[in-house]
Amino acid sequence: MDPVINKGQRLIGYMKQYIGHYILGILAVVVVDVIQLNIPVITGNITNDLQFGVLTMPLLMRELAKLMLIGIIITIGRFAWRYYIFGTSRHIEKNMRRDYFVKLESLSTDFFNEHKTGDLMAYATNDLNAIRMMVGPGVLMALDAVILTVLVLYKMIGTISLKLTLISILPLPVIAIGSLILGKFIRKRFKDKQEAFAHLSDLVQENISGMRVIKAFVKEAYEISKFNVANQHNYDKNMHVVKLFAIMMPLVTLISGLSIAIALGLGGRMTIRGEITLGDFVAFVQYILILVWPMMAFGWCINIVSQGMASLSRYEEIMATKSTVVDKEALVEVAHLSGSIQMKDLTFAYKADAKPVLKDISLSIEAGQSVGILGRTGSGKTTLANLLLRLFDPPENTVFLGGVDVLNLPLERLRRSFGYVPQDNFLFSDTIINNIGFAKEDIQKEEAKDAATQACVHDNIVEFKEGYDTIIGERGVTLSGGQKQRISIARALLSDAPILILDDAVSAVDTKTEEAILDMLKNQRGHQTQILIAHRISTIQHADLIVVLDDGRIVEQGNHETLIDNKGLYYEMVKQQQLEKEIIEEG
């Protein structure tokens, strides 16, 4: 399908939902425009009556009352068009933002690796803003400009003079063309201004987050000079916008002034000659003044629409993206998923043309077994976890859970079978209790306390003033690396899923706490299959099965004793870590 048609169709779909509001808004525009054209007629009539000496006080009061009524109708009409058209554009923006967020939530991990967070945020803010401008103020301006221009020209030509109209409006299209051209510059300068501000706020934000590093490396003066450059740049870009407006507004006044001068000169002469009445002359000058706005609006409109369409393309691109990890059409429904895992000849690369990061992996893990996965950094340990959870899809018939190919299991069912402690221990800016209960709705304090006690973090939590209700992150307390790890462990323990994966989950805790957590796993979590990914031998040495990865291959597997006897990579790593420990202890 033609992407442009497709793009338009989607937007029209959003707009159609509010067709009633649009119609009411359009009616309001028509009413306001038709009514306001009576103002010059009334002032013209008053002038004529004055000139011919027929104006009486009751007549004047009647005309004034008409003007008042027009004023009231215009005020109500302007409120209605803002409410129905601008309000509708806010609705459409909200709906599009909701659909965008739902889309983001549905996309797979590779999408987020390939797109920068800043860009994805900009689509949801700047781009949706530009689309809103198009479907709200853009629609209104276009309608208002067309209706007003047609009506005013009709009045000027039909009731006053064709010749006077054609000559007087000659300069006005210059405003339309000028605002179109200047609008392009304004857009560019606005973008530069926004980028300069974004850069400045990034810099300040990074400085605040990295203040400890800046102080430790005595880089305050350097950062201040960097800030001064960015601040000056932001000022310059703002001044570019100010200058453009400073040129534009007087130019508009000058050109419209030219039209008025022609109307005064030519219209004055026609009035003296009696070709038009004095009232017509007064009304005509007011019509010219009314025409200035639509001329500006034409230019603005074209810019708003072109900007909106560019943003719509970006939005559409994301909305058209398909998740690479989805449920198959024919799924295997299993009543009970055991925690057994098999991998058969698994070779995996993150991209089709990239080097494999896992090669010929064959592995069998029984339900309830504890498995340690050890290997140097970059050997593929986390990738194994990624494939089990289907954060990335493995090839067909390579990874099995409870005897079923993971690709044939419903994604939700599969992922609920894991309690996962990711390597980065991401926690949300929320209370500790909500973080621990993330996998569960309506978490009870007792449950959170049990999980936190098992993860050896309860004592830390109760030391905070707000206890389990303490807010973590920027708005609340800063946790140590070890505290974060243990809260992440508590979160994974709470779901009591058949399989637990702890990816480097105790690297930041001291050896005594590590021992306590490992004891807890052994004594209280024996019913769960446990996969412990680690660099430290101490974390995995008591596991039932230890798998040693090197450059994506399993080079050894067995328990601690057999691997020591093997005198392979595991034995070397044990010796190396013992040596490191001795050096640290002696030092």
Ligand SMILES: Nc1ncnc2c1ncn2[C@@H]1O[C@H](COP(=O)(O)OP(=O)(O)OP(=O)(O)O)[C@@H](O)[C@H]1O
């Ligand atoms: N999302 C990704 N896209 C492309 N390549 C990736 C991705 N994630 C990891 N890799 C690459 O795959 C290889 C294995 O990475 P992985 O994270 O599995 O190693 P690891 O053994 O867990 O390392 P560490 O112990 O440092 O955490 C590395 O070369 C890494 O650069």
